[in-house]
Amino acid sequence: MSGTRTTDRTGVAPRTGGPGIGESVPRPDGVPKVTGSFAFSSDLWHDRMLWGGTLRSPHPSARIVSVDIGAAVTITGVHAVLLHDDVPGSKAYGLEHSDQQVLAGEVVRHEGEPVAIVAADHPETVRRALDAIVVEYEVVDPLTDPAAAETAPPIHPDGNLIRRIHLRHGDQQVVGEVQVEGTYEVGMQDQAFLGPESGMAIPVEGGGVDLYIATQWLHADRDQVAACLGLRPERVRLTLAGVGGAFGAREDLSMHVHLCMLAMHTGRPVKMVYSREESFHGHVHRHPARMWYRHHADRDGTLVRVEASLLLDGGAYASSSSAVIANATCFAAGPYRVPSADIEGVVVRTNNPPCGAMRGFGAVQTCFAHEAQMDLLAGALGMDPVELRLRNVLATGDRLVTGQAITGTAPGAEVIRTCVDHPSAASIAEDPMALPGGAGRTADPAHVVRGEALAVGFKNLMFSEGFDDYSSAACRLADGVATITCACAEVGQGFVTLVQQIAHEVLGVQEVVLEPASTETIGSAGSTSASRQTWMSGGAVQKACEEVRVRLLARVADEHGVELDGLVLVDGLVASLTGDLRVDLVSATSDPIHAEVEFRHAPTFPLDEDGQGDAHVSFAFSAHRAIVDVDVGLGLVKVVELTTSQDVGRVLNPVQVVGQLEGGAAQGVGLAVMEEVQLSDGRIRNASFTDYLVPTALDMPPVEIAALIEQPEPGAPFGAKGVGEPPSITSTAAVAAAIRAATGLALPRVPVRPSDIVFGGGAA
Amino acid sequence: MTIATSLEDACCALASHPDALVLAGGTDLMVAVNRGDLPVHHVVAIGRVPELRGWRREGDHVRLGAALTYTDLLQPDLAVLQPALAQAARSVGSPQIRNTGTLGGNVATGSPAGDTIPVLAALDAVLELRSASGTREMRLDEFVTGVKRTALEGGELIEAIRVPVLDGPQEFCKVGTRNAMVISVVSLALVVDRSGRTVRVGLGSVAASPLRATEAEAYIGGHLDWDGGRPPSAEVVDRFTELVVGATSPIDDHRGSARYRRHAVGVLAGRALARAVGAA
Amino acid sequence: MSIDPYALTVNGREHEISEGWPGESLLWVLRERLGLPGSKNACEEGECGSCSVRLDGEIVCSCLVLAASAVGQEITTVEGIAPDGTLSDVQQAFVDAGAVQCGFCTPGLVMAIDVLLDSDTDPDDLTVREAISGNLCRCTGYGRVIEAVNLAAAFRRGETDL
CATH class of the missing domain: 3.10.20.30 (Beta-grasp domain)
Structure with missing residues (x-):
């Protein structure tokens, strides 16, 4: 395809060649982050600050009979103990539905639901005060089986069904010559960002509040917080505090309203930091899923029809479940041409911990299932699994199961071919440390088998289903320095670097200042999620800079009486094409030029009652090839190598792209072999980093970047697609498939547990 | 807060505050303190007591100071005498944990998942307990009385741990669902004593307190070709692993099922034996 | 109290x-x-x-x-680990290699790698991975971190500038 460029790994230079687009420009916050001077939300400090804490329900389901705070408030050093009735405004909040209690009133619906909040002079005093609050509960049998949710008594006034989508596409009578069927299961994954939830609220004289908080979307938080405080939004100012990772877990409110209530009640700044255990209770997780599939194909391997039934456990509150199930349903068939589909997606409410956004957002679960089905189908057809995928993979112009035609780039075949063609560098390990079991010295090479497999997937970029998705940005060019204002939450992804690159690219400026992200200075940037900020806020910054550029050239043309179209902006100079006029940026902008813009992607539309519609803007494809070593005797796995190709549109910053690919893959490896929030009767059994295991450097293999497929995406700034989510979608499926290849087991569930391999279990 | 600089110092402090927390490396204790599970009043820190930080060979034994860290156990001149202990020490946590966590602390915590416990059990380790009123000795299996319960009395600390220097190979292995920094799901130590013609097997995370697979030991000790050095037959290995499995009473928990633990301990037993004495 | x-x-x-x-x-x-x-x-x-x-x-x-x-x-x-206003070799290598994302794990990793390179300026891949196995990173998948170790190690061996 013309316009395609493939960047191999050699394109990823560790040192920067220049400051513009396409260069590995170092992060502007890199130096403060390596020296420890970067202020994360947990580093906030104020002379007069108090410490906040939260009392949480020990029960997944209970009625609150009484709460006695008498003993707690008399403890020296305790400044406030607040309950449900103290919430000044709306008692509930939520991203899509305001259904989640700020503080539990009559009932608690999940373990860890906040019941009371405390402000005191020292965390130890907070702890004692929380211990001194007496809550009498009448325990209720929790609803923990999502399959029983729709017929069980409602656990919430909104009912137990959060959303059902019944997608029907094409001829519903068609049947394939070959059919394969399977049931798959994905466990609950935690985002496990390292920087715990934390923040500080400072009361403002006259009744408002300033909240410094680590979040993914300042303006959505602001609106929810203001409603709960009963304040007009402009009385609540949010400023982004340093974010220690997010991955979806900071899209919902956590301590936000609590901090503001305590600050406004005490008249003092209040800081709160969740412990790791509390963090597991304090944010939403990736939805656990049960998925039944039947694939139909012709004997030549052409997919004919996909039937699927998806059940996601939303936990106690809706969060972003409605959007997650839409994604799961729309992408259930994978990146393949499927002319006929019947896919039912259901997400329900239970008394399990609430689930919501996590990197990959519904597509992770279904990719695991559809890729297992594709391998099963290849087996049934006696066909090479790579060939089967290539025969069916989507390309530009093809239709999704939603009926939407792909108008942008869709290099599905290219990601597959480059990934499988990439030579493997994997060797056979001898040191036990490099074998399955690692430091435990369990493996004997004789019991280790190797497996290799490929997985392919895709996902929408940005918000879908008619959401008014936009970002705001401003550019002020003064004395040759560009100052950018944008409320985009930097959560580690490197937007701060991109701002420098874009401003340099458009304006030729050497110095770019990015103002702190705040609700005070500019409108919403939307969420740092859905792989959307490079496109949306990158696009907004580009548009703002371009407007400034246009005005700058117009000014110079005007001031010097030359034709506008004879002027160019090059190397910090406005010059005429004839070469006789040269005005440097500094003097040309001694009188500042300012532009503020909103940037929107092309409109999307809701799904109709058959799940049909042009609901999405753009799609990104990826493939992973995994090579694993499995100790079949003990069921332990070592992921030896991951190779990936990804559809990136255009590489804006090579090293940052690679960082996203490597980091996303690590989260995928975790879900494949170790990461699961384990529940027992609605209670989390492993709410700690001791028992919720995330990959260490000895678990994560090198990631070989086979290709970054550069086919510029129409409508995207510089043609760049978001790159954050695909790596975590296909990596899990590839690792699980490689374990299947090594062991010959069905392994229909992730994470694959040692006992699943040893006993051939894990049946969903 | 007492930072003891001598053993006597430590014992005096403990005598005047018998309810004091004894702090060695802190890798277990501080987890509880940080969680608010353990109220802190008086602390006697023993990590810097020189008498507790050293080790020496005493005839056919090694006497290990209780405050030796896991990193200390990795030093080559000690590791060559106590290879299984070194192997276990390297499997503990992370470099950070190995630099602070201590052998005595591992024993005093009394967790079934303590990584050195199966090794010490296999070695018939003897603990030297010390208080202001004197010393006493105790075997490991007498000392650890249940899950995180020990016979340590108020005012008392573990001074040293004595283990024999054995002539024969030693193997420690540990199953965890991560390749590093993981709590054991099952662990096993197998040590061969050629001069005593015994094989000893200690097991971890499969019972409430330190466990030896005594029947398996007796069986394999009687079936090894001690003089000829021929590896045991497959039948003998199978019987041995069966007896090891039979010695366990594991539970289901979030780290693994009882069924998996029984299976895995058998696998470890077979592999450890093969590494130590060869496989037919 | x-x-x-x-x-x-x-x-x-x-x-x-x-x-x-x-x-x-x-x-x-x-x-x-x-x-x-x-x-x-x-x-x-x-x-x-x-x-x-x-x-x-x-x-x-x-x-x-x-x-x-x-x-x-x-x-x-x-x-x-470095005088005010300057970066140590490991810190500089982190910036250069793109080993920083959210940065929350970064100070701990910098410290662990500093210790490693003090005793071994030419560690092999497994040695590096074991030395940092106690430092969880959720953003990078460790790839650029290991690249940073290699850069800093080469610097300490006198083979490269930072």
């Missing part, structure tokens, strides 16, 4: 800690009492390495050190 004042030697300077609470960890004291928040608080049970500091030269989790027990020991935090 505060405990008697005590002094800690951090980055070569002596600090008096008064009105401390008995159970305060070194991490807490560094962050909240001494204004040294570079050591991070991600788990407070020794399972993430974000709070790694050098205690008498060795790498430890400061969350598991009882602050008052560290009297008389030399404590080095990420704030103390």
Whole structure:
């Protein structure tokens, strides 16, 4: 395809060649982050600050009979103990539905639901005060089986069904010559960002509040917080505090309203930091899923029809479940041409911990299932699994199961071919440390088998289903320095670097200042999620800079009486094409030029009652090839190598792209072999980093970047697609498939547990 | 807060505050303190007591100071005498944990998942307990009385741990669902004593307190070709692993099922034996 | 119920800690009492390495050190490994290699790698991975981190500039 460029790994230079687009420009916050001077939300400090804490329900389901705070408030050093009735405004909040209690009133619906909040002079005093609050509960049998949710008594006034989508596409009578069927299961994954939830609220004289908080979307938080405080939004100012990772877990409110209530009640700044255990209770997780599939194909391997039934456990509150199930349903068939589909997606409410956004957002679960089905189908057809995928993979112009035609780039075949063609560098390990079991010295090479497999997937970029998705940005060019204002939450992804690159690219400026992200200075940037900020806020910054550029050239043309179209902006100079006029940026902008813009992607539309519609803007494809070593005797796995190709549109910053690919893959490896929030009767059994295991450097293999497929995406700034989510979608499926290849087991569930391999279990 | 600089110092402090927390490396204790599970009043820190930080060979034994860290156990001149202990020490946590966590602390915590416990059990380790009123000795299996319960009395600390220097190979292995920094799901130590013609097997995370697979030991000790050095037959290995499995009473928990633990301990037993004495 | 004042030697300077609470960890004291928040608080049970500091030269989790027990020991935090306004070789390598994303694990990793390279300027891949296996990173998948180690190691071997 013309316009395609493939960047191999050699394109990823560790040192920067220049400051513009396409260069590995170092992060502007890199130096403060390596020296420890970067202020994360947990580093906030104020002379007069108090410490906040939260009392949480020990029960997944209970009625609150009484709460006695008498003993707690008399403890020296305790400044406030607040309950449900103290919430000044709306008692509930939520991203899509305001259904989640700020503080539990009559009932608690999940373990860890906040019941009371405390402000005191020292965390130890907070702890004692929380211990001194007496809550009498009448325990209720929790609803923990999502399959029983729709017929069980409602656990919430909104009912137990959060959303059902019944997608029907094409001829519903068609049947394939070959059919394969399977049931798959994905466990609950935690985002496990390292920087715990934390923040500080400072009361403002006259009744408002300033909240410094680590979040993914300042303006959505602001609106929810203001409603709960009963304040007009402009009385609540949010400023982004340093974010220690997010991955979806900071899209919902956590301590936000609590901090503001305590600050406004005490008249003092209040800081709160969740412990790791509390963090597991304090944010939403990736939805656990049960998925039944039947694939139909012709004997030549052409997919004919996909039937699927998806059940996601939303936990106690809706969060972003409605959007997650839409994604799961729309992408259930994978990146393949499927002319006929019947896919039912259901997400329900239970008394399990609430689930919501996590990197990959519904597509992770279904990719695991559809890729297992594709391998099963290849087996049934006696066909090479790579060939089967290539025969069916989507390309530009093809239709999704939603009926939407792909108008942008869709290099599905290219990601597959480059990934499988990439030579493997994997060797056979001898040191036990490099074998399955690692430091435990369990493996004997004789019991280790190797497996290799490929997985392919895709996902929408940005918000879908008619959401008014936009970002705001401003550019002020003064004395040759560009100052950018944008409320985009930097959560580690490197937007701060991109701002420098874009401003340099458009304006030729050497110095770019990015103002702190705040609700005070500019409108919403939307969420740092859905792989959307490079496109949306990158696009907004580009548009703002371009407007400034246009005005700058117009000014110079005007001031010097030359034709506008004879002027160019090059190397910090406005010059005429004839070469006789040269005005440097500094003097040309001694009188500042300012532009503020909103940037929107092309409109999307809701799904109709058959799940049909042009609901999405753009799609990104990826493939992973995994090579694993499995100790079949003990069921332990070592992921030896991951190779990936990804559809990136255009590489804006090579090293940052690679960082996203490597980091996303690590989260995928975790879900494949170790990461699961384990529940027992609605209670989390492993709410700690001791028992919720995330990959260490000895678990994560090198990631070989086979290709970054550069086919510029129409409508995207510089043609760049978001790159954050695909790596975590296909990596899990590839690792699980490689374990299947090594062991010959069905392994229909992730994470694959040692006992699943040893006993051939894990049946969903 | 007492930072003891001598053993006597430590014992005096403990005598005047018998309810004091004894702090060695802190890798277990501080987890509880940080969680608010353990109220802190008086602390006697023993990590810097020189008498507790050293080790020496005493005839056919090694006497290990209780405050030796896991990193200390990795030093080559000690590791060559106590290879299984070194192997276990390297499997503990992370470099950070190995630099602070201590052998005595591992024993005093009394967790079934303590990584050195199966090794010490296999070695018939003897603990030297010390208080202001004197010393006493105790075997490991007498000392650890249940899950995180020990016979340590108020005012008392573990001074040293004595283990024999054995002539024969030693193997420690540990199953965890991560390749590093993981709590054991099952662990096993197998040590061969050629001069005593015994094989000893200690097991971890499969019972409430330190466990030896005594029947398996007796069986394999009687079936090894001690003089000829021929590896045991497959039948003998199978019987041995069966007896090891039979010695366990594991539970289901979030780290693994009882069924998996029984299976895995058998696998470890077979592999450890093969590494130590060869496989037919 | 505060405990008697005590002094800690951090980055070569002596600090008096008064009105401390008995159970305060070194991490807490560094962050909240001494204004040294570079050591991070991600788990407070020794399972993430974000709070790694050098205690008498060795790498430890400061969350598991009882602050008052560290009297008389030399404590080095990420704030103390390079003179103000400069970067150590490992810090520079992190910036150059793109090993920083959210940055929360970064100070702990910098400390662990500093210790590793002090004893071994040519570590092989497994040695590096074992040395940082106590430092969880959720953003990078460790790829660029290991690249940073390689850069810093080459610098210490005198093979490259930073």
